[in-house]
Amino acid sequence: MPPVDRRRSLVWLPALVLLLTVAQLAVATFVPGIERFADKAFGARLAAYPVMMLLVPALWWLVVRRRRPDADPPHVAFALIMLGFLVDTTGNSLDLYDSITWWDDSNHFVNWFFLLGGLGLVTARELRPAWAQVLLITGLGCLLALGWEIGEWYTFIRHGTELDTAYEDTLGDMTLGTCGAFLAALVVLRVSRGSSRG
Known part of the structure; x- marks a missing residue:
């Protein structure tokens, strides 16, 4: 059995951060009557956050992967870039901005x-x-x-x-x-x- 490349196996990490963020944004945007989401532009966030989260991975893929096809994607770095969006969204979902x-x-x-x-x-x-x-x-x-x-x-x-x-x-x-x-x-x-x- 060939050894697993740990760097490549971390692709799930940024994907999970993106999925958790988008799921919460969708709830905030489409589920009516949740007061903590009112007047916080969650429709705009649902459109903008995934784009901002995927911008650096897309640019990396276009620039680095073209020059060096054997380069390993920096999945941990991608997850770190995306993590702030998840923290912000989760803070709103748990009403932490208003309660702390x-x-x-x-x-x-x-x-x-x-x-x-x-x-x-x-x-x-x-x-x-x-x-x-x-x-x-x-x-x-x-x-x-x-x-x-x-x-x-x-x-x-x-x-x-x-x-x-x-x-x-x-x-x-x-x-x-x-x-x-x-x-x-x-x-x-x-x-x-x-x-x-x-």
Whole structure:
């Protein structure tokens, strides 16, 4: 019996994260009368989240797989990129945003750690010098945090009840996201150094 390649056998991991996220988004969008999903743009999330979750794997497949057909897909990195979307959706499903005061803030830090950890493993793992790797991952995290906040404002803050506190919340969310990206950059740097020694 041929040995199982562990890296290839992890294809189920990002697939499971995607499936769990889409299932919850579908419930939030199509099952009527669940108040915790009201006014949170779940129809837009159902359309946008799967696209955002699959963007990096699709780009990897188009770019890397074409150049190096024998390259193993980074399934763990793909799952990390997708994990923040699952955490966000699950937080809404379990009503954690409204029942735990610090949940939203912790999500901006933790989800950006996941997202930029995955993106860093895909894009910057072999980048040298080390400071450029950290700068790229952290800067990308800051830009993505800004884009996320603009998306939040456009989809449900500008006409919602949170407009009075949106400025302070946005600054805090962007700061936490950038800090999560910085921590992810340090972890990717450590992983990169470890794999280059081995």
